[in-house]
Amino acid sequence: MxxxxxxxxxxxxxxxxxxxxxxxxxxxxxxxxxxxxxxxxxxxxxxxxxxxxxxxxxxxxxxxxxxxxxxxxxxxxxxxxxxxxxxxxxxxxxxxxxxxxxxxxxxxxxxxxxxxxxxxxxxxxxxxxxxxxxxxxxxxxxxxxxxxxxxxxxxxxxxxxxxxxxxxxxxxxxxxxxxxxxxPHRTAPSGVRSGRSRPRFSRRFLAFTIFSAINLVGYNQLYLGLPVELHRIQAPGASIAWIFLGISLLSVACQLPLARLGRHLGPGPTLRTGFGLMTLGFGTLALAALSPVLEPWSYLPVGCMVLCFILGHLLVGPTILHLCSQGPEASRGARLGLQASVSGVAVLLTGLVLGPLLEHATHSGVLAALPWALLAVLALLSAAVITHTIPPVAASATAESQLSTTN
Structure with missing residues (x-):
């Protein structure tokens, strides 16, 4: 190819x-x-x-x-x-x-x-x-x-x-x-060029950027929340480095096969499956945090959360960028940029909520489970709603692309 x-x-x-x-x-x-x-x-x-x-x-x-x-x-x-x-x-x-x-x-x-x-x-x-x-x-x-x-x-x-x-x-x-x-950039007529500085986003696309933001919110918790959970199970300090090495290797090995799977499933099922996997991972860790640490199984919930989230992340990430790139050429960069900016704001806002909660998550119990339960609810909400927010232009373009590749 x-x-x-x-x-x-x-x-x-x-x-x-x-x-x-x-x-x-x-x-x-x-x-x-x-x-x-x-x-x-x-x-x-x-x-x-x-x-x-x-x-x-x-x-x-x-x-x-x-x-x-x-x-x-x-x-x-x-x-x-x-x-x-x-x-x-x-x-x-x-x-x-x-x-x-x-x-x-x-x-x-x-x-x-x-x-x-x-x-x-x-x-x-x-x-x-x-x-x-x-x-x-x-x-x-x-x-x-x-x-x-x-x-x-x-x-x-x-x-x-x-x-x-x-x-x-x-x-x-x-x-x-x-x-x-x-x-080099091809200069457009002045009328078209002036319109490029004022991109318009539909309410449906704005909703899509909001519900897709849980992808970056969850990824940010690998840096913020995961060290707290490792402290709760009394894992060695070097554990986080090995986990991130494993994440990189898993991402390199699985990204292209999961992209082919997503192309076969279509954007709607791919997004539901990806955010569903995130829900499963966060939910598993929330349940584990309710109970005292059980040796030698203390790493199992962490491994389950990381595996489920990364697989979900690898499924939804390319799909989100693909859907944002569909539509008028003149505003493609603005759509991709808006999705990234909305995700950044979402990380900031959820961090203001999750940060204080994580301070009380170092010991097993309801308080330790609360941050992960909140993330599971957000991922479940995205899984349930996001397919209804896919912009019509993106949905039709994807359908035509899949039809052309099967003929």
Missing amino acids: KTSSTLRFALIAQCGCNIGFFAVMPLLAHVLATSHALSTSAIALVLSLRTFSQQGMFLIGGMLTDRFGARATLVCGFSLRIVGFLALGFSGTLPWLVLGALCTGIGAALFSPALQVLVSRAGANSARGTAGSFALFNMVGEIGTALGPLVALLLLPTGFALLATGCVLLFAVLAVVAWRVVP
């Missing part, structure tokens, strides 16, 4: 972006505390600004991609990421660190929707389809996620500044290749 040059670039860039990000960001809090002697509140400010600037700006990044084209936003995004990494790697004062955090976040908000648009366009013209192309896109991203910490282990002994410099060179190469490989 042939792969277009733009799709190949999008896949390589996604892998490279994740290598650069996960080589630097997981170590940043430690470096800021030890090398720069920043307070916990200052570190929290830097990290929070990075996350907020990225997720909150996704819609803007998608709209800019629609207006100026993927090539321009990719180069601008990579350039901002370069400035951000330089500020984080070579500055020690809080204002410069805040600037670095903002530049890294906004840079990703520019290049991520642009890469998704490239994948969507290439997938629409391939036998793999958009859902299959997004699955491949997610899989190579997971490879980059796994390789990033290995790069950090190799370069960190030489100093954090050199590590940041290596990642700067990586993004510089990506910027140059993007300018050479990605086709």
Whole structure:
């Protein structure tokens, strides 16, 4: 199966972006505390600004991609990421660190929707389809996620500044290749161009973005809630690292087969199955948290939750991106950006609720089960409702695609 040059670039860039990000960001809090002697509140400010600037700006990044084209936003995004990494790697004062955090976040908000648009366009013209192309896109991203910490282990002994410099060179190469490989933006007539700056979203699509957000909300709990559960069952501190290694390996091994399954089932059954698996995983952990830890089975509920959630995540992730990419070409980036921004807001809002609950989840009982029960309810609600919110344009486009591939 042939792969277009733009799709190949999008896949390589996604892998490279994740290598650069996960080589630097997981170590940043430690470096800021030890090398720069920043307070916990200052570190929290830097990290929070990075996350907020990225997720909150996704819609803007998608709209800019629609207006100026993927090539321009990719180069601008990579350039901002370069400035951000330089500020984080070579500055020690809080204002410069805040600037670095903002530049890294906004840079990703520019290049991520642009890469998704490239994948969507290439997938629409391939036998793999958009859902299959997004699955491949997610899989190579997971490879980059796994390789990033290995790069950090190799370069960190030489100093954090050199590590940041290596990642700067990586993004510089990506910027140059993007300018050479990605086709330039085709200028539209002024009337069409002015309409691109004001994308309109139907209520049905807005509802879809809301109910699809539980996918990112649940994934965020692997970082926030899972360590609390491991503390409850008195697991060693290194357990979380092994779990995330297993998640990366599972994602790489299962993403493409599950994407083929999702293409066979269709978007509605795929979304119901995926969110149903998430419900099963969160529900299992909620029931386990009610009872005292039972040796040697203490890891079984955690393993069940992680397995069910990741399988559900691998099913619904490409399907959500595929459905968001369907519709008018002029607002494709805005639709993908809006979905990411709504998911980011959902993570923030649910975090405000789940954070205080998780503080009381370190000992078995109702309070320990409550956060996971709430997540199970949200996943069940998405499983029950989301198929009724699929935009008509996306549903008809998917049906036509499936019909054409079976004839």
